[in-house]
Amino acid sequence: MPELPDVEGFRRVLAEHAGDRIRSVEVRDAGVLRGVSEGRLGRALRGHRFEEPCRRGKWLIAPAEGPVLILHFGMTGSLSWHPSGEAEHRHDRVVWRLGGGELRFRDMRKLQGVRLARDERDAERLLAGLGPDALDLSRAGLAARLGGRRGRLKSALTDQSVIAGLGNLLADEICWRARIDPLRQARDLDEDETGALYRAMRRVLRESVGAERVPPRRTWLTGARDDPEGRCPRCGTPLSRRSVSGRTTVWCGHCQPG
Numbered sequence: 001m002p003e004l005p006d007v008e009g010f011r012r013v014l015a016e017h018a019g020d021r022i023r024s025v026e027v028r029d030a031g032v033l034r035g036v037s038e039g040r041l042g043r044a045l046r047g048h049r050f051e052e053p054c055r056r057g058k059w060l061i062a063p064a065e066g067p068v069l070i071l072h073f074g075m076t077g078s079l080s081w082h083p084s085g086e087a088e089h090r091h092d093r094v095v096w097r098l099g100g101g102e103l104r105f106r107d108m109r110k111l112q113g114v115r116l117a118r119d120e121r122d123a124e125r126l127l128a129g130l131g132p133d134a135l136d137l138s139r140a141g142l143a144a145r146l147g148g149r150r151g152r153l154k155s156a157l158t159d160q161s162v163i164a165g166l167g168n169l170l171a172d173e174i175c176w177r178a179r180i181d182p183l184r185q186a187r188d189l190d191e192d193e194t195g196a197l198y199r200a201m202r203r204v205l206r207e208s209v210g211a212e213r214v215p216p217r218r219t220w221l222t223g224a225r226d227d228p229e230g231r232c233p234r235c236g237t238p239l240s241r242r243s244v245s246g247r248t249t250v251w252c253g254h255c256q257p258g
Contacts, residue, residue: 002073003079004021004165004205006057009212010079013103014053014062018079018136020098021049022064029093030114032105045069045096057130057164058199061123067116068123074111080104139198144211146186146194151207154182155245168247169214169222170176174200175251176234181258182249183242195255225250 002010008109033231034042037111051063060079062069070081071187083101094105105114117123132141133173145163149156156162157171170250175182177200180193180194189197216222221239224230230239232252240253 001075001167001169002056002058002077002165003169003170003208005072005208005211006056006078006213007055007060007165010211011053011254012058012212013079014060017098018050018052022046022096022098024093024097027093027096028088029110029204030092031109031249033109034113034115036114036116041094041114045117050098050130050239056127056133057160058167059127059130059164061127063123066119068120070082070115070117070123070255071105072115074107074109074113074165076109077105077107077112080106081097087140121208127178129161130164131160131162132164134170134201135162135209137163137198137201139195142198142201143194148187149186150250152182152244153180153184154247154249156186157182158245158247168249169225170204170208172225172250173204174220176232176256177204180257181256182244182251183258193217206252221250221252 025042027041045064048064051065053062055058057074060071081101082104089106091108092104092105092108096103115126115258117126131145146156153175156173157166158168172182174197178196180197214222219233221233224233224239226240231237232239232255235252236253237252237254239250242249
């Protein structure tokens with residue numbers, strides 16, 4: 001599932017084509033359009049140039065000389081660049097043709113998709129419910145977001161209105177690195193635990209953004225979590241699993257005592 005590091009990678013793909021003129025827009029599957037019609041999307045963007053894109057949490061924001069394209073990648077989405085004439089994939093849903101090639105929004109499950117804001121103010125309104133981006137959050141900011149928060153730590157970390165950008169893999173990895181049980185109540189963390197959580201978040205995000213994904217490394221929890229009989233990479237204890245807020249949560253009962 002695309003999380004902050006993946007979307008940062010998609011932002012870099014789009015940034016390489018900032019300044020390029022949009023020659024045409026082809027919607028191959030209107031099932032990914034959210035609040036905009038095929039015709040309006042094409043009319044609003046055709047002939048415009050992409051400006052420097054930005055990212056907020058898991059959202060990619062692409063101004064285009066007035067209108068603002070907003071992409072969310074759901075569970076299976078991606079944005080990639082392809083030379084003109086390259087065979088299309090059956091899950092390519094929207095194609096923006098530029099000089100020398102095209103950007104393709106690909107998504108198998110179509111859980112989220114493509115939005116269009118009239119201008120930057122309208123884009124801000126559409127994204128108003130998001131919490132601060134995880135990369136921009138300070139230690140004090142993290143303490144403030146979690147302090148007094150009802151519910152489990154895992155639920156708070158993956159709530160986009162609390163912190164934008166963290167998903168299932170990142171939240172579990174961060175808790176594992178910090179040696180904190182993800183089932184703990186978020187408001188019960190003391191100052192030292194919040195500090196450990198913040199340092200773990202910074203390290204995991206830095207390395208994941210560099211890889212443009214949450215890497216399944218042997219020394220990371222991600223390297224063992226998909227194995228039903230997986231063991232903690234740190235101590236060898238069999239990993240624990242439980243559904244939290246509809247997400248499979250994985251942790252080490254020895255390294256992350258409750």
